[in-house]
Amino acid sequence: MLQARCQEFRSRLLAWYQANARDLPWRKSHDPYRVWVSEIMLQQTRVAAVIEHYHEFLRLFPTVEKLAARRESSVLAAWSGLGYYRRARLLHAAAKLIARSLRGKFPPTAEGWRQLPGIGRYTAAAIASIAFGEPAAAVDGNVERVLERVNGNSPSGGELWQAAEDLLDRARPGDFNQAMMELGATVCTPRAPRCRMCPVIEMCATRGELAGGAQTSRQKKREIHYALRCRGSQVCLVVRPRHAALMPGMWELPQIEAPGGHAKPAFTVKHSITTTDYTVRVWNLGLPARIPGRWISRPRLARLPLTGLARKILRRAGIMQRAVPRGQSPGRPHA
Numbered sequence: 001m002l003q004a005r006c007q008e009f010r011s012r013l014l015a016w017y018q019a020n021a022r023d024l025p026w027r028k029s030h031d032p033y034r035v036w037v038s039e040i041m042l043q044q045t046r047v048a049a050v051i052e053h054y055h056e057f058l059r060l061f062p063t064v065e066k067l068a069a070r071r072e073s074s075v076l077a078a079w080s081g082l083g084y085y086r087r088a089r090l091l092h093a094a095a096k097l098i099a100r101s102l103r104g105k106f107p108p109t110a111e112g113w114r115q116l117p118g119i120g121r122y123t124a125a126a127i128a129s130i131a132f133g134e135p136a137a138a139v140d141g142n143v144e145r146v147l148e149r150v151n152g153n154s155p156s157g158g159e160l161w162q163a164a165e166d167l168l169d170r171a172r173p174g175d176f177n178q179a180m181m182e183l184g185a186t187v188c189t190p191r192a193p194r195c196r197m198c199p200v201i202e203m204c205a206t207r208g209e210l211a212g213g214a215q216t217s218r219q220k221k222r223e224i225h226y227a228l229r230c231r232g233s234q235v236c237l238v239v240r241p242r243h244a245a246l247m248p249g250m251w252e253l254p255q256i257e258a259p260g261g262h263a264k265p266a267f268t269v270k271h272s273i274t275t276t277d278y279t280v281r282v283w284n285l286g287l288p289a290r291i292p293g294r295w296i297s298r299p300r301l302a303r304l305p306l307t308g309l310a311r312k313i314l315r316r317a318g319i320m321q322r323a324v325p326r327g328q329s330p331g332r333p334h335a
């Protein structure tokens, strides 16, 4: 894109962002700790789910020092429901490094952030540009799609990042990066871009021509079964092995084979993890059932790193209460 067109693109995009940006809690602050936590939570996770957990996480761990001082199991417990628990482990590891080796000082550059656990090129650039105003372009999936469509080509690797750097508004890099992501998330969407509402349509080489058509779902379907066993105010849970590839050290209900005969499950829930949609049947099993596990008292459940599915089942069974995000009444829809 010619330099003059680039300038026009930047000013139109930024004006649109200022008028139309969604009111998201992490956008109210440029504090590096808050920006960092939000960027890690937002990786591969829906905005609505992050909103549910963001305030509570910051209430429990208001500073990097407080996060570093807590045990990993407490951090995992607060992360429960967000999935991809490796992110929480790496966030905790990075917090310890910042608190101890960097004496609580956050790196002011993307290069500095990239030295920390769990921080890739996109996340480093996003934090450095939003919190410190460093002119570093951040390319996530949304930005990549916008760049492809605007430029009418599909660069990859270094060329893609160079295209983002060329377009970046170096005076307002944090706002510009967020505006590109917002455009990709709300207007230049994967299948049906709303080009007629797009602030940069006049500078766009394709105007929606590269939009993908309806795609068939590649989600797999599986049915799994869990035992729900209660004894007084206790519930039987198992912990995933430390060496498990998925969610090591997390607690869940004992998984069982489908009971035969004409028995009916207590209830069924739906749960999706990456490319698989699970139909989860939960069976009320009596006390004599020979199933390994530990008896956990109800008050302890909230402090335990539970898998998202275990939390969902325990809430559905009325054993745990549904969390209500601060500032919201129960049942209020998320933004």
Ligand code: SF4
Binding pocket: 146, 149, 150, 187, 188, 189, 193, 194, 195, 196, 198, 199, 200, 201, 204, 205, 206, 207, 208, 209
């Ligand atoms: S005109 Fe359409 S395809 Fe081009 S950037 Fe805007 S929404 Fe995307």
